[in-house]
Amino acid sequence: MQTLENRSTSLKKPEKFVYFFSADETDGNAGMKDVLGGKGANLAEMSNLGLPVPPGFTISTEICAHYYENEQLPPWVKPEVESALRKVETKLGKKFGDVANPLLVSVRSGARASMPGMMDTILNLGLNDQTVEGLAKSSQNPRFAWDSYRRFIQMYSDVVMGMNSSLLEVTLEDLKEAKGVHLDTDLSEADLKELVKKFKELVSQMVGRPFPQDPNEQLWGAISAVFKSWNTPRAITYRELHNIPVQWGTAVNIQSMVFGNMGDDSATGVAFTRDPSTGERYFYGEFLVNAQGEDVVAGIRTPQPITSREAKKAGTKSLEDVLPQAYDQLVKIYQKLETYFRDMQDIEFTIERGRLWMLQTRTGKRTASAALQIAIDMIDEKLISEEEAVLRIDPASLDQLLHPTLDPKAQKTQLARGLPASPGGVCGQIVFSSEEAIEWKEQGKKVILVRVETSPEDIGGMIASQGILTTRGGMTSHAAVVARGMGKCCVAGCSEVEIDYKSETLRAKGYVLKKGDLITLDGGVGDVYLGEVKTIDPVLSGAFDRIMKVADRARTLKVRANADTPKDAQVSRQFGAEGIGLCRTEHMFFGADRIDAVREMILADSLAERERALAKLLPMQRSDFYEIFKIMIGFPVTIRLLDPPLHEFVPHTENEMKDLAQRIGWDLDRLRMKLKSLHEFNPMLGHRGCRLAITYPEIYRMQVRAIAEAVAQLTKEGQTISPEIMIPLIATDRELEILRDLAKLEVERVQKEKAIRFTYTIGTMIELPRAAVTADKVAIHADFFSFGTNDLTQTTLGLSRDDSSRFLGTYVSQGILARDPFVTIDQEGVGSLVKMAVDLGRRTRPDLKTGVCGEHGGDPDSVVFFHGVGLDYVSCSPYRVPIARLAAARAALLARKGQH
Amino acid sequence: MQTLENRSTSLKKPEKFVYFFSADETDGNAGMKDVLGGKGANLAEMSNLGLPVPPGFTISTEICAHYYENEQLPPWVKPEVESALRKVETKLGKKFGDVANPLLVSVRSGARASMPGMMDTILNLGLNDQTVEGLAKSSQNPRFAWDSYRRFIQMYSDVVMGMNSSLLEVTLEDLKEAKGVHLDTDLSEADLKELVKKFKELVSQMVGRPFPQDPNEQLWGAISAVFKSWNTPRAITYRELHNIPVQWGTAVNIQSMVFGNMGDDSATGVAFTRDPSTGERYFYGEFLVNAQGEDVVAGIRTPQPITSREAKKAGTKSLEDVLPQAYDQLVKIYQKLETYFRDMQDIEFTIERGRLWMLQTRTGKRTASAALQIAIDMIDEKLISEEEAVLRIDPASLDQLLHPTLDPKAQKTQLARGLPASPGGVCGQIVFSSEEAIEWKEQGKKVILVRVETSPEDIGGMIASQGILTTRGGMTSHAAVVARGMGKCCVAGCSEVEIDYKSETLRAKGYVLKKGDLITLDGGVGDVYLGEVKTIDPVLSGAFDRIMKVADRARTLKVRANADTPKDAQVSRQFGAEGIGLCRTEHMFFGADRIDAVREMILADSLAERERALAKLLPMQRSDFYEIFKIMIGFPVTIRLLDPPLHEFVPHTENEMKDLAQRIGWDLDRLRMKLKSLHEFNPMLGHRGCRLAITYPEIYRMQVRAIAEAVAQLTKEGQTISPEIMIPLIATDRELEILRDLAKLEVERVQKEKAIRFTYTIGTMIELPRAAVTADKVAIHADFFSFGTNDLTQTTLGLSRDDSSRFLGTYVSQGILARDPFVTIDQEGVGSLVKMAVDLGRRTRPDLKTGVCGEHGGDPDSVVFFHGVGLDYVSCSPYRVPIARLAAARAALLARKGQH
Secondary structure, three states: OOOHHHOOOOOOOOOOOEEEEOOOOOOOOHHHHHHHHHHHHHHHHHHHOOOOOOOEEEEOOHHHHHHHHHOOOOOOHHHHHHHHHHHHHHHHOOEEOOOOOEEOEEEEEEEOOOOOOOOOEEEEEOOOOOHHHHHHHHHOOHHHHHHHHHHHHHHHHHHOOOOOOHHHHHHHHHHHHHHOOOOHHHOOHHHHHHHHHHHHHHHHHHHOOOOOOOHHHHHHHHHHHHHHHOOOHHHHHHHHHHOOOHHHOEEEEEEEOOOOOOOOOOEEEEEEOOOOOOOOOOOEEEEEEOOOHHHHHHOOOOOEEOOHHHHHHHOOOOHHHHOHHHHHHHHHHHHHHHHHHOOOEEEEEEEEOOEEEEEEEEEOOOOHHHHHHHHHHHHHOOOOOHHHHHHHOOHHHHHHHOOOEEOOOOOOOEEEEOEEEEOOEEEEEEEOOHHHHHHHHHOOOOEEEEEOOOOHHHHHHHHHOOEEEEOOOOOOOHHHHHHHHHOOEEEEOOOOOEEEOOOOEEEEOOEEEEOOOEEEEEOOOOEEEEOOOOEEOOOOOHHHHHHHHHHHHHOOOEEEEEOOOHHHHHHHHHOOOOOEEEEEHHHHHHOOOOHHHHHHHHHOOOHHHHHHHHHHHHHHHHHHHHHHHHHOOOOOEEEEOOOOOHHHHOOOOHHHHHHHHHHHOOOHHHHHHHHHHHOOOOHHHOOOOHHHHHHOHHHHHHHHHHHHHHHHHHHHOOOOOOEEEEEOOOOOHHHHHHHHHHHHHHHHHHHHHHOOOOOOEEEEEEOOHHHHHOHHHHHHHOOEEEEOHHHHHHHHHOOOOOOOHHHHHHHHHOOOOOOOOOOOOOHHHHHHHHHHHHHHHHHHOOOOEEEEOOHHHHOHHHHHHHHHHOOOEEEEOHHHHHHHHHHHHHHHHHHHOOOO | OOOHHHOOOOOOOOOOOEEEEOOOOOOOOHHHHHHHHHHHHHHHHHHHOOOOOOOEEEEOOHHHHHHHHHOOOOOOHHHHHHHHHHHHHHHHOOEEOOOOOEEOEEEEEEEOOOOOOOOOEEEEEOOOOOHHHHHHHHHOOHHHHHHHHHHHHHHHHHHOOOOOOHHHHHHHHHHHHHHOOOOHHHOOHHHHHHHHHHHHHHHHHHHOOOOOOOHHHHHHHHHHHHHHHOOOHHHHHHHHHHOOOHHHOEEEEEEEOOOOOOOOOOEEEEEEOOOOOOOOOOOEEEEEEOOOHHHHHHOOOOOEEOOHHHHHHHOOOOHHHHOHHHHHHHHHHHHHHHHHHOOOEEEEEEEEOOEEEEEEEEEOOOOHHHHHHHHHHHHHOOOOOHHHHHHHOOHHHHHHHOOOEEOOOOOOOEEEEOEEEEOOEEEEEEEOOHHHHHHHHHOOOOEEEEEOOOOHHHHHHHHHOOEEEEOOOOOOOHHHHHHHHHOOEEEEOOOOOEEEOOOOEEEEOOEEEEOOOEEEEEOOOOEEEEOOOOEEOOOOOHHHHHHHHHHHHHOOOEEEEEOOOHHHHHHHHHOOOOOEEEEEHHHHHHOOOOHHHHHHHHHOOOHHHHHHHHHHHHHHHHHHHHHHHHHOOOOOEEEEOOOOOHHHHOOOOHHHHHHHHHHHOOOHHHHHHHHHHHOOOOHHHOOOOHHHHHHOHHHHHHHHHHHHHHHHHHHHOOOOOOEEEEEOOOOOHHHHHHHHHHHHHHHHHHHHHHOOOOOOEEEEEEOOHHHHHOHHHHHHHOOEEEEOHHHHHHHHHOOOOOOOHHHHHHHHHOOOOOOOOOOOOOHHHHHHHHHHHHHHHHHHOOOOEEEEOOHHHHOHHHHHHHHHHOOOEEEEOHHHHHHHHHHHHHHHHHHHOOOO
């Protein structure tokens, strides 16, 4: 359970908690997001700007905690809400619950951070068997009134009364079939009256009480439902994904209704002030004539583009064409909003009988490449400074730019084309439910979630998938919006594809694909391909390069890459790595041409045998190092000597053992015994790292020789290489002292043999708490410290990375750990050991070079921490180097602003 | 390799490094052990006291480091040694190397701490083909001269020239057989001359160079050999066992020879001023007529008792009978020495033609019970203060008093009787070599090492064994001395037993026992029994109780016991535990009557199933706690909630699985899958401790209820119980906050149900580095901290206890770790986290109770550290409680003296 209710047991009544907004009288403004939520604050600001906003009011986020304290609202909320409602009635000359001219309202959630689709919304509230007649009369459109009523019953029974919404949906479908019509809009007034009757009967039958006729009961039910929805499983999942604290709570917005479904002079739509996919500067959006807002977002009808330029491409009519006056007014408003907020806006509007109403504006979600383009354009437009531009890009979002896309030259068979909802090229096995996506992911499979459309319940499944394919909905459908936010590839509205959930098959172009079959998505184009298509490394935009240059000027932290092979080294350089912070020598041991020599070394019964095997490995290691050094000329390269326990290199299955026994001419039993003797109960805490070299010094001696000989060769070729030799898993200063001497001796031996001098440094990984606590002593023998924060997290928290998945989820959801500590560094625990080690180490050796080479080096929040601790560099996987560069810039800029 | 040579690379020449001693001129004294070694300092002091000490000199321990720096002695040593040698010549009117009246010397090692049998000794140095004739003439005893020469060749070729000594031994035995004699003393002068000739030939043949005839060459070879012997494997093993730093080095003592083998008016012996086995105050020792010192120690001839009282018992003659004048003089000297040194002395003497010479005095090794008796007696004799008495007892030595002895009522079949060399009652499988003892021990077997006699090479085997049985040698033989020092049971000189190494059998009283057969030793009596004999808990002497009372007055640290069962609790009370510091609830889970319920709980697929299984366990746990609380009335009891990973409780072999599947009515495959899902890669860092309760709160809820109901019952019975509930494996304050609330709620529920109030506290184990580093926050929710130093050592050092045996030996021998960190706390690493946690915790909560419940709580050196850190208590296994009490007193007394 979430624990918002535990925060306090006797909350005080706030001075003010109901904030009114209208064209001529508004309590709030855009700066009050904490109290009003994002939606409420922006409604207030739009009102302040004189834009046409239907009057209404916001119940502040503080009341959310009050609600959770007693699972109900305090009594003092009611009079304030009622008085605000009276004010709305006065403004509009309507009365809530009035039979003649009823005021109808929407009730919406609104948290501080935008949580699209996560919270529930109720429209048309105030309708009942009497007021529906009033609405019919006042609107002179009985069909519209009954349609609104049936929509209200559907939403309210689902969201507030907890009824299974598919029952009413089926009733609607049955009726359409009986009447032989295809669209909801084809139903007549009489049909809708009949539908309302059936709906009410069904609700009464299923919920056990009649549908509420009292508008006040409806209102309080809806307000409570909004507060309740803050803690639904899907809201919790979203918050976890986006690191939104449970304490923030949600506000409730109650606003007078305007109707986009009052006929063909009415419409509703959503728009972005720039293209959220590419960042291109043009007005981008979709609308539906004679519809209510949720029709656009839910993706049930396919909406039309707002601008003529786009409509022409799609062969349909634009808002410009259909309602030119409202369109002109909308264009003026969007420009005003963008200039005012100095950022791309995501707006919602409704046109009621030709009159434009603004329902929402907020900073628009965008893809990473759009974010870059917009930031760079806005610098050029003098809207924002370079610093602001850097701070506006979420470093983590770059991830989606840096992943491979489909190889244009690859052979492919197109299956279908949908909307390019979220970019990237991915391949996976198809599954048809989120549950299955999660399950298969846990089994290590790569899956693509295929759904007619997605809903907030699918968030878990979307997270687990490589990509998402939907057959309905547009670019602003749930699937598209959420996938873009996650940086996940998504092809939406791919109507050529037919899905049969029951038989778990997908049909397109005559192909029938079953669950588990492979497909490939190209989210940048919207294509779906049969089977697996080759991918290629991303090509980065000019905007990317410009932002990176700005970031590089701002940052002080160096960024290196973890690279084990010449290929990795190449990629690292392309992404701007300023050296290699971690070259894991053991990865080189697994090559087919060397694994047998490695195994001979491990199985050796004597020093002589071991040295014989090592002699075979020497030339291979030397050439690995030679290649890597050559690529990284001019940059530092840190090579970590052998780290994993030896049993990682030996076969474990019976068949592999047989093969090996035969190849090396051993008796199988002898091999089995030997391998058994290598088994460890807790290999993470076993015979590995520098411990191997304490017992078998000849292993490190060979590796150091390979490094030194490679450097000698390059030195002879006229290059200057200065390798950094890193000794892992140091627990005591004495280990480092012994192995530093060993390495030094070997390097000097090679220098003498080759009659060549070069500089080099010897340092250690700090990855055990003991090394951190005694860092002043360890530093005596270390030229550098590189924090191995993966293992340091495992030991400091006593948490095995391989085993913790069983309970880490519970830990994060219960707020025991704020984040997965293997993704973002645990500052309080692991971080304080890092800080301690840096301080102690520099006390001994003020010029000690310090860096981090755990996965945290590529995590933006962790990078901010490492900047604060004063490390010299971070090192991360090649694809995360730009993320780290941007995060480092962000850290430096925030520090300058005094925010960190 | 040992690293003494690394200590410095350019040592300075000391001002003085050769110290002379003689009856009328002596440079050193007893306070100079650091420089002169124990033997040298005491030779100097005896000289100062005017006792008859053969003149000689000591080369200081500082020269040892010089020797290791260059693997040879610096040139400036030679003139100083030669000048001291000249002085000895002058005192005695003999000349080193003189053909007519040669000076012979002994060369002995002498480290700061006594290392019996570990260092090499050379006697009769200075003999060669010429001087042997001179000695024959001057002593008027040619047989003696040639016997001395052959002994010298044997020793020198072995110790200095590195020749296999058994070759000369075999030659000697062959000659005896050829001559039809039994004892060495039966060989004639001619025989010995022949032997010398053969010895020299053999040496030349085997070593490749002739036996050195130049006395100076002999001398320098012997001095180097002493320095070299400081770093032999056996010396290293001994140092490790006794925690002697490699840096101390050894001194070399060169002393003029006196001879106990010059005929029947000559003798040599060793004696203790009190009985080293019991502590009884009488003169205790052994001697051999016409023998050299090593004959007594080596155990080849069985020596006679010194006093008539003992000789009568053995049916032989005493020194008192044989050489009454010398005996009288010896009695006066021993009394003088004991009064002077204020401690029991171990002395060596030689009588040369009726004249008594003192060769050594040192503080005598003794059994733990003797140490207690002597300490108490010396308080009564006003020789020492109570404080001194406490400080004189090595807390670790109590171990041998606290282990079970044989049940006198048990049925037993006596196999043989030997000497009661070291007390205790043990049972084990017999093995005939140290290698096998070590191997079998590693396989988890309990072994008894059976040898004709032991040598320093056997130390490893002796450590690995439960007890030692030898068929030759007396109470001062190698086996006896070393076993007493280790607190190991030993029956020595058991001549009724016949050993055949080849067939690996032991014969006695017609029984033939093979390797692996069980025997039982009673080291207190000297008995050997067939098979396994029941043992009983030790009965402690009055001296023990008196010392404990003195210790209890001195200490401030409380001592509790780790006790899981009512029986453990009983034993703890008997040993003076002041509460239970760790009651591991999981040990109760393994009972035959409950393991199935535990497994049902683990295998449960739903909360309901799990709760059903837990309901079965509740009454069992409640009655366990009830019994333990009842025994500990008036004392605190800390109960740790479930800690190990669940997979520890499930079967692992195929057969056990089959059984279980049948019993609980599961399909075997389903069971196998379920068990597989519980497997962990690093269980030490896995789903255990409080993590189990975060995911399955119902487990701790049941346990807390069991505790609370047990306390409620006892409260109803009029008792006051205040349980301490301990939550293990806390990494974050939030875990403790959640589980503390859970426990509190459950206790309050029980209190309400039973309408009974009682006080209780809730605390945590600090066993993860993160908990230590964030102890200020953890302490918010903790009434107490108990340091789980076992797991804290594993995580801080990243060292799995189960896997580290593979390299921990190397680590200790290379000085990387001073001690096994699982035995004695690693102060620098783990200790500094303990200190940090105590300081941070008390900052939040000044009244925080702190203790330690890892095995370190019973380790004397660790206890001193815990006292220093300011813990409130230590908790250890019941049998170690007295050790901890004494160590705590020692810590308090040393702190008062400003030594810690």
